[in-house]
Amino acid sequence: MPTVLTAADVERIAALAHLDLSDAEVRLFTTQLAQILEYAQRLKEVDTSAVSATWHPGAAAPGLRPDTVRPSLPLEDALAGAPERGPEGLFRVPKVIE
Amino acid sequence: MAPGAWTATGIRAAVAAGDLSAREVCARCLDRIAAVDGRLHAFTTVLEDAALARAEEVDAHRGAWRDRPLLGVPVAVKDIICTRGAPTTAGSRILAGYRPPYDATVVTRLLDAGAVIVGKTNCDEFAMGSSTEHSAYGPTRNPWAPDRIPGGSSGGAAAAVAAALAPVSIATDTGGSIRQPAAFCGVVGLKPTYGRVSRYGLLAFASSLDQIGPLTRTVEDAAAVLQVLAGPDPRDATTAEEPAPAMADLLPGNVGGTRIGVPRAALAAGVDAEVLDAFNAALALLAERGAEVCDVDLPHMQYAVPVYYLVAPAEASSNLARYDGVRYGHRAALHDAAAGVPEMYARTRSEGFGAEVKRRIMLGTYALSAGYYDAYYVHAQRVRSLIRSDYDAAFAGVDAIAMPTTPTPAFRIGERIDDPLAMYLGDVFTVSSNLTGLPAISLPAGLTRARLPLGFQLIGRPFDEATLLRIGDVLERDAPWRDERPPVSA
Numbered sequence: 001m002p003t004v005l006t007a008a009d010v011e012r013i014a015a016l017a018h019l020d021l022s023d024a025e026v027r028l029f030t031t032q033l034a035q036i037l038e039y040a041q042r043l044k045e046v047d048t049s050a051v052s053a054t055w056h057p058g059a060a061a062p063g064l065r066p067d068t069v070r071p072s073l074p075l076e077d078a079l080a081g082a083p084e085r086g087p088e089g090l091f092r093v094p095k096v097i098e
Numbered sequence: 099m100a101p102g103a104w105t106a107t108g109i110r111a112a113v114a115a116g117d118l119s120a121r122e123v124c125a126r127c128l129d130r131i132a133a134v135d136g137r138l139h140a141f142t143t144v145l146e147d148a149a150l151a152r153a154e155e156v157d158a159h160r161g162a163w164r165d166r167p168l169l170g171v172p173v174a175v176k177d178i179i180c181t182r183g184a185p186t187t188a189g190s191r192i193l194a195g196y197r198p199p200y201d202a203t204v205v206t207r208l209l210d211a212g213a214v215i216v217g218k219t220n221c222d223e224f225a226m227g228s229s230t231e232h233s234a235y236g237p238t239r240n241p242w243a244p245d246r247i248p249g250g251s252s253g254g255a256a257a258a259v260a261a262a263l264a265p266v267s268i269a270t271d272t273g274g275s276i277r278q279p280a281a282f283c284g285v286v287g288l289k290p291t292y293g294r295v296s297r298y299g300l301l302a303f304a305s306s307l308d309q310i311g312p313l314t315r316t317v318e319d320a321a322a323v324l325q326v327l328a329g330p331d332p333r334d335a336t337t338a339e340e341p342a343p344a345m346a347d348l349l350p351g352n353v354g355g356t357r358i359g360v361p362r363a364a365l366a367a368g369v370d371a372e373v374l375d376a377f378n379a380a381l382a383l384l385a386e387r388g389a390e391v392c393d394v395d396l397p398h399m400q401y402a403v404p405v406y407y408l409v410a411p412a413e414a415s416s417n418l419a420r421y422d423g424v425r426y427g428h429r430a431a432l433h434d435a436a437a438g439v440p441e442m443y444a445r446t447r448s449e450g451f452g453a454e455v456k457r458r459i460m461l462g463t464y465a466l467s468a469g470y471y472d473a474y475y476v477h478a479q480r481v482r483s484l485i486r487s488d489y490d491a492a493f494a495g496v497d498a499i500a501m502p503t504t505p506t507p508a509f510r511i512g513e514r515i516d517d518p519l520a521m522y523l524g525d526v527f528t529v530s531s532n533l534t535g536l537p538a539i540s541l542p543a544g545l546t547r548a549r550l551p552l553g554f555q556l557i558g559r560p561f562d563e564a565t566l567l568r569i570g571d572v573l574e575r576d577a578p579w580r581d582e583r584p585p586v587s588a
Contacts (some may be wrong), residue, residue: 008462010460013460013463013464015465016463016467017415017459017460018419018440018443018444018447018465019444019447019448019451019456019459019460020444020445021448021456023451025237025456028453029456029457029460032519033457033460033461033464034420034517035519036242036407036453036461036518036519036522037464038408038476039404039407039459039519040404040474040478041406041503042401043401043404043405043477043478043481045410046401046480046481046484048399048477048480048481048483048484050423051478051480051481051483052422052480052485053476053479053483054290054479054480054481054482054483054533055306055479056336056531056535057265057292057306057308057486057534057535057536058292058293058336058338058535059293059305067388068255070201073199074199074346077199077224078199078425079198079426080197080199081196081198081199081425081426082424082425082426083423083424083427083428083429084429090423090424091424093424093439093442094432094437094438094439094441094442095304095438097438097440
């Protein structure tokens with residue numbers, strides 16, 4: 001586990017997470033995330049070579065149900081919260097393809 | 099019935115018998131909110147008209163609905179749980195003005211049980227926080243001490259019950275978000291077993307940790323509400339088939355022969371002296387009533403906070419990717435004609451999310467990113483298995499494990515806001531039951547000399563909420579602090 005975190009690391013992570021951070025945020029998060037990751041270093045003390053991971057604490061195999069067609073959210077309800085709507089029941093977004 | 103004595107079971111009985119109308123109950127509740135909540139800010143939205151209309155509907159059906167378990171009971175719902183047509187913000191600017199097109203399963207079940215939803219309660223943004231200071235709509239104040247935080251993330255839910263604005267709140271617990279505010283506000287808070295209650299309609303924070311449960315004045319009310327919420331849901335594949343126990347059969351509880359384990363080594367350092375005194379006093383009371391108290395060893399519990407603060411942010415970074423400005427919620431205005439979808443995503447998210455949510459998305463994205471995934475995320479999930487193994491081994495010899503809910507009483511507003519790590523370390527006693535999925539309850543454990551509430555926590559075997567409620571009922575019935583109330587006057 002590397003402990004050094006640079007402003008460049010923070011900017012790279014922000015781009016992956018689709019966040020535009022201000023310079024002040026980059027400086028703040030560089031310090032704070034380094035502190036938190038430094039604290040997490042104590043996990044290195046634990047030998048987990050013979051341990052499997054717990055991804056969730058639920059049942060090993062969740063129950064399956066038959067895949068039957070049934071009513072879902074009406075289109076108008078699904079679109080009701082859209083910031084911008086296009087014609088014919090579509091969400092509108094900025095132009096993707098020239 | 100004075101508002102201070104209101105319980106869900108008491109209200110239900112009075113409404114079913116025709117001694118009180120649901121409308122009268124609802125109006126008193128709304129009056130008290132109007133008189134008090136300007137100072138507390140427990141609610142982000144009060145659903146005044148909808149609640150009164152619903153109460154009238156309950157009254158109109160009183161005969162046919164007589165047996166419904168929450169008939170006419172006012173319920174406050176944490177603002178991270180979807181309520182059809184009513185604002186649901188998760189304490190975030192990114193969902194300002196959002197009105198979900200459907201009800202969460204827990205809301206549907208509350209309504210089927212005859213409840214009246216009176217409003218939505220304030221919380222840390224997307225339930226990320228331990229103080230409710232991270233709400234975009236401003237902090238909630240602790241009814242016992244207005245300069246202090248009510249806990250978090252369900253601070254509004256706990257403050258509402260403590261100040262008798264509603265007898266029941268429904269909230270979520272991902273790392274202690276029901277239990278810690280319940281402790282800080284002096285009420286009962288129950289986090290059921292992972293899989294016990296449907297999360298359909300909950301705005302997801304960390305899907306392997308999130309669970310919905312009640313905050314109430316009494317253990318009996320917690321049992322009654324759990325029974326309404328619990329059970330499998332075809333809309334949430336993580337719900338278990340386990341039938342909900344018949345809670346009425348559990349009470350009054352008794353603890354004769356019940357074995358309660360205490361992880362003494364974990365309490366040796368970093369716990370406030372008054373917290374330890376109150377914890378030991380509660381244990382002594384249970385021992386007097388016949389419980390056997392013994393030591394248990396949870397050697398990996400010391401790693402629960404660092405494991406949690408890698409796993410929860412990793413899951414959050416994935417879950418919160420959905421807030422992109424396309425389908426609902428805030429969308430940033432783009433002034434640059436050349437700006438496209440990637441710019442819209444980044445600007446929307448940067449304007450919509452607050453500092454703590456950004457911090458956790460960053461931390462989680464880092465822990466999941468190429469080169470760090472195995473060292474941080476996978477390693478943390480393996481230590482998580484060791485934490486669960488410790489609990490499984492301990493439960494071979496005891497029926498429940500007890501520890502304080504928090505290492506300190508409620509801190510002052512602003513005290514930890516600039517030091518995220520200090521805020522995270524306060525979660526030391528709550529996060530392990532989310533990592534393991536085990537049920538846990540926080541019960542009032544008296545007051546400090548400065549009259550700040552403390553919590554006594556019990557953790558149980560999977561799907562054994564019944565034992566926690568039985569023990570809790572004994573503690574509550576015989577506790578010298580049972581009639582203490584916060585100094586909130588209308």
